[in-house]
Amino acid sequence: MGDMAAFRDEVTAWAAGGPPDTARELAARLPVRVVVLLEGPSDAAAVDAAAELRGRDLEAEGVCVLPMGGAMNVGRFAGLLGPTGLGLRLTGLCDERERPYYLRGWQRAGAAQERFFVCAADLEDELIRALGVARVTELVRAEGDLRPLETFLRQPAQQGRSPQQQMRRFLGTKKGRKIRYGRVLIEALDPDRVPAPLDGLLAAL
Numbered sequence: 001m002g003d004m005a006a007f008r009d010e011v012t013a014w015a016a017g018g019p020p021d022t023a024r025e026l027a028a029r030l031p032v033r034v035v036v037l038l039e040g041p042s043d044a045a046a047v048d049a050a051a052e053l054r055g056r057d058l059e060a061e062g063v064c065v066l067p068m069g070g071a072m073n074v075g076r077f078a079g080l081l082g083p084t085g086l087g088l089r090l091t092g093l094c095d096e097r098e099r100p101y102y103l104r105g106w107q108r109a110g111a112a113q114e115r116f117f118v119c120a121a122d123l124e125d126e127l128i129r130a131l132g133v134a135r136v137t138e139l140v141r142a143e144g145d146l147r148p149l150e151t152f153l154r155q156p157a158q159q160g161r162s163p164q165q166q167m168r169r170f171l172g173t174k175k176g177r178k179i180r181y182g183r184v185l186i187e188a189l190d191p192d193r194v195p196a197p198l199d200g201l202l203a204a205l
Helices: 003-015 021-029 041-053 071-081 096-108 123-131 133-142 146-153 163-171 177-187 196-204
Strands: 034-038 063-067 089-095 117-119
Touching: 003 021, 003 063, 003 071, 034 041, 034 071, 041 063, 041 123, 041 177, 041 196, 071 089, 071 096, 089 096, 089 196, 096 117, 117 123, 117 196, 123 133, 123 163, 123 177, 123 196, 133 146, 133 163, 133 177, 146 163, 163 177
Parallel strands: 034 063, 034 089, 089 117
Antiparallel strands: none
16 A cells, blocks of 8 residues: 555544544655545546546645545545644535535635635536547447446436436446546546546646
8 A cells, every 4th residue: 555545544544533643644754735635436536547647646746635435524624634634735626516515614624715626517527528428438338338328228217318417327327337437538538628627626736
């Protein structure tokens, strides 16, 4: 396990009520410069892949990409890591519906001046719009998931939804699929076609 992965694990344990000592020591030794707070592992996979697309090594730059296990945890993590905690710079990426959690978390942590970036629906929706449904369908085929997609599209609940809505739903229907496709979709992008919220996040790091 790398040092940054160890730091993520220690912070997660600290947020769950564990001791802070190891997280504090790792933050100082690495050193960690900024923490990117994300809802879950699919967002983290996409952020890491987008950085690689731009030729960047976030860990080497002192950037910790940290999935929190749900946007409602942002206040806890921001408080531990931001100005009222370890004093690290905070940023993040969230869905529009999660914006209020981030705003409150940033304010309570004394980080109201720090920016976070908001996707219109969610990151998968941003990536599908950037690539187009036809291209995403090609990628689904290449990943061996065309038959499950075709079965999914025949379900009555999918009738009347737009192709983009259908594809977004499909990516979230199986455990682990959003994580895998977070990277697959990013790797299929041209570097200058990264969706605006993700592009803004990378530029701010």
